[in-house]
Amino acid sequence: MATNTNTLLEVKGGGSVQRAVDSIVHVVKMISHEVVQSDVYHQIVALCVRIENIIKSIFRLAKNAKKKHAIIPLIISGGIMMVIAVYKATRPAPIRLTFRDFRNLDTSDVYDAIIVGSGPSGATCAYYLAKEGMKVLLLERKKFPRDKYCGNTLSLKAQEILHDMGVMREMVDKGHAHFLQKGGFVSPVGNSFTGDSAAEMPDLISGKYRRGVAVTVKRVVLDEAVVKAGQALGVVFRDGLNVFKASFVAETGTWHVECREDLVQNQTSNNNEGGIAAASGGEIHIFKARALVCADGSPSRLARSLGIVRSEPNAVCSRTFIQPPHTFKWDGMVFCPPSLLPGYCAIVKHTGGELGYMTFINPALGGTAREDDLSRLHHEFIH
Numbered sequence: 001m002a003t004n005t006n007t008l009l010e011v012k013g014g015g016s017v018q019r020a021v022d023s024i025v026h027v028v029k030m031i032s033h034e035v036v037q038s039d040v041y042h043q044i045v046a047l048c049v050r051i052e053n054i055i056k057s058i059f060r061l062a063k064n065a066k067k068k069h070a071i072i073p074l075i076i077s078g079g080i081m082m083v084i085a086v087y088k089a090t091r092p093a094p095i096r097l098t099f100r101d102f103r104n105l106d107t108s109d110v111y112d113a114i115i116v117g118s119g120p121s122g123a124t125c126a127y128y129l130a131k132e133g134m135k136v137l138l139l140e141r142k143k144f145p146r147d148k149y150c151g152n153t154l155s156l157k158a159q160e161i162l163h164d165m166g167v168m169r170e171m172v173d174k175g176h177a178h179f180l181q182k183g184g185f186v187s188p189v190g191n192s193f194t195g196d197s198a199a200e201m202p203d204l205i206s207g208k209y210r211r212g213v214a215v216t217v218k219r220v221v222l223d224e225a226v227v228k229a230g231q232a233l234g235v236v237f238r239d240g241l242n243v244f245k246a247s248f249v250a251e252t253g254t255w256h257v258e259c260r261e262d263l264v265q266n267q268t269s270n271n272n273e274g275g276i277a278a279a280s281g282g283e284i285h286i287f288k289a290r291a292l293v294c295a296d297g298s299p300s301r302l303a304r305s306l307g308i309v310r311s312e313p314n315a316v317c318s319r320t321f322i323q324p325p326h327t328f329k330w331d332g333m334v335f336c337p338p339s340l341l342p343g344y345c346a347i348v349k350h351t352g353g354e355l356g357y358m359t360f361i362n363p364a365l366g367g368t369a370r371e372d373d374l375s376r377l378h379h380e381f382i383h
Contacts, residue, residue: 122295130233179212183332314364
């Protein structure tokens with residue numbers, strides 16, 4: 001009776017272990033066959049045979065153990081680890097395709113990058129890509145020079161980028177830039193702070209071209225200057241073209257960007273730099289590129305049409321200019337009334353003593369102000 005019991009245990013336990021061994025070896029061979037399609041395959045098969053022999057050796061040792069069922073989880077765990085190791089060792093590296101992989105592709109009319117929207121971000125991107133030797137096409141919906149609703153104020157970091165591009169020096173020399181040195185802000189509860197950056201930050205503020213932590217330059221001047229800097233490096237600039245479709249063609253590995261001339265620009269928002277709108281009239285152009293950059297402003301209609309951006313535009317602003325004479329003695333002041341939070345309104349000085357006033361709201365970040373309130377708030381705070 002005891003002999004029968006031992007035989008039953010041996011057959012039952014041994015069969016379970018054997019099935020586990022067979023399953024693991026089968027999976028290892030299957031994975032190696034799927035992920036390796038080269039001369040290395042035969043080496044992997046040999047490795048699988050060695051793994052199989054090791055596992056069977058463990059099985060033979062398990063037959064002599066008193067608790068055969070306890071060894072099954074150990075064998076299965078070891079087998080899984082081996083499978084993972086073989087998979088990682090034989091998994092092919094990611095493939096990076098180049099134009100050489102598309103033998104029938106005529107690359108003469110293919111750009112390295114197409115950038116839609118020639119505001120500061122798009123034009124700066126084009127500049128630095130061209131500086132690296134890339135073939136770049138920069139598209140703009142409006143005819144240049146064109147204005148853009150904006151606070152027209154550049155931070156210290158933005159100034160450094162413009163210095164590197166050679167644009168800052170040009171704008172200062174031509175009298176288009178006014179450095180903001182004296183100014184401050186008023187908090188939501190009415191507390192105010194004013195200072196003089198030229199006096200308090202001498203390490204950052206020095207010389208003719210670095211005279212303030214902020215500088216005002218009108219967008220009608222700034223945007224054209226950055227675009228021209230890119231053109232000097234070979235950027236191809238096409239304005240007056242409305243992009244109405246962009247699609248990726250997997251067979252050639254390129255983006256196809258379709259645009260049309262002579263769009264009625266008065267029907268589109270001034271806040272959209274490059275956008276996508278209903279195409280009407282004019283000749284259709286199709287451009288191709290390996291990469292597509294959507295730099296079409298806060299509405300970003302192109303990026304939304306591609307599903308890249310799904311959120312609503314998160315900010316809108318108003319703007320007006322006030323001619324001298326006036327009594328404003330600061331270079332710039334920022335006001336944070338509670339009804340605008342997390343937005344603000346500001347007054348900044350431009351060249352010739354002209355003032356720029358803007359009201360900025362950001363409905364996406366909370367607060368009570370909405371886009372429909374912008375006109376009312378703009379006039380409320382300016383009086």
